[in-house]
Amino acid sequence: MRTDRPSQQRKRHKTSPATMLLYGIVTLTVVLCVYPFLNVVACSLSSKGAVLGGHVTFYPIGFQLDSYTEILKKTSIWLAMRVSLIVTLSGTALGLALTIGAAYALSKEKLKGRKIINGFILFTMYFGGGIIPTFMVVKALGMYDSYAALVVPSSMNVFNFIVMRTFFRELPRELEEAAIVDGASDAKILFRIVLPLSLPIIATIGLFYAVSYWNDYFSALIYIQSADRYSLQLRLRQLLYAGEINQASMAAEGMSGQVMAESLKMATIVVATLPIIVVYPWLQKYFVKGVMLGSVKG
Amino acid sequence: MKKKKRGALYYLKRDMFLYLLLLPVILYYFVFKYLPMGGIVMAFQDFNIFKGIFHSEFVGLDVFRKILKSQQFWNSVRNTLILNLSTLAVSFPLTIILALVLNEIRAVRFKKISQSLLYLPHFISWVVVAGIAQNLFNMTNGTVNGIIKSLGLDAVPFLSENGWWIFTYILCNVWKEIGWGTIIYLAALTGVDESLYEAAYLDGATKFQRIIYVTVPMIKSVAVTMLILDVSKMMSIGLDAPLLLGNTKVMAISEVISTYVYRLGIEKACYDQATAIGLFQSVVNIVILFMVDRIAKMIGEEGIL
Known part of the structure; x- marks a missing residue:
């Protein structure tokens, strides 16, 4: 030292x-x-x-403080926040469930077919069908313009899976072996031993999923049509560049300030970002460790 | 001892719980990642929405010929490379310098608070970042231009002139990710043997010399790995940043592959062309990945494959 x-x-x-x-x-x-x-x-x-x-x-x-009292009256923002809250909560739960399941199962060396399934997942990091074919699959499944389109297609992230799997692999073997001697099943080991020991990594990955759902703009942009299902980021964009629903062809600079007062826009940004700022200090002590683990090669 | 040969059924039964955990995961990847790969056939079809994938006419490489002749496509490729390379050229060294500086900070509380604040922008959405950028860099009422004008200088077209827009794009990216990017280097540095510093210190090395001769070699392999990863992603670019920071005035530089695919596919419903561009991009990505991996191994570094 x-x-x-x-x-x-x-x-x-x-x-x-x-x-x-x-x-x-x-x-x-x-x-x-x-x-x-x-x-x-x-x-x-x-x-x-x-x-x-x-x-x-x-x-x-x-x-x-008028800009804030005005926001209270803007129902479209609160509606969009509700959409994003629902999407974030369900997406984080689904993402964590899938990631924990996959990471736990594939951290077991005894599992037959482990390598093939691993490869099946990792391959998608390097190659994919692209935006349009994915869009068509989502549409064909009848998810277009629904909450499901915002949640399900992006519910598992390969990077998060690798981090979680690395963590499970590095848990002390002795605990698990003792449980096996006692006749505990894989399910029992997962719920009674592995999960309670993994709270830091679950918090980290949970934060990553939650932030990516909360900040997601792209899925809403391509999958959502009805105004009452706009996610927060899509609504925010629309309000910031007021008068424009078609996000892709943006207003010329300077044209945007006319409909909504600048201070109100900034207040909207504050309100939309506040949830992250509030959650952040509670979780940040965990995520540095999470990212360090992710740097260990998968 | 002779090992008993067991059938697949035995293992399936023994590890039933684990396979049940994997079932939804496999289903997810099959439906949302592998099924779309099948959609790539559209790139070789004169795709018609009403006929669908199974009945549209195959046209070989016609779609690709059409794209390769399109000036817009090459512009989007060029812009993707310009924005990615210039961002990398600025953010890669700056991130390492910031990590080295942070690593030298000994006041624990100061360091912790600084790091927390530096990581924060990573968690902010691009919609918000673009909104903030608009507020700061606007020609008419931006804060930065307000300061510039109060100094008696002309307002700078940060968001409405091609060259300045690249500058603003890089600035926003660096602002958002520089703090977060240091984590991986700081992680690599936590394992550094303190006795190395002691030895250098006793030999009379200055602080700067200790950083250059002790700390930098410690993060060299991490830096190379990060560089490989970044270079292998040269052809991919997130849609959010260029789409949200861009505007009609800087279309000539802000239109990148992802935004072009989006406009072509989702807005104009040219599914075949948009899919073909996506495929082109994937293939180029894989080629670059193999190439940089090979180069890294040639210069004696660990690859990523």
């Missing part, structure tokens, strides 16, 4: 210009990273004129 160094030397190092520079670089990077968020929050609380004039930097000018 470097902390074992004589204290005199440590003291000298703490104040060295090089150390100062390093702390300076990190601070600057963090500020650049956070600033856009501050700007959005400040704009959402500022008067229309101040935002349109481009005067708001990181504190509100002409403080107002």
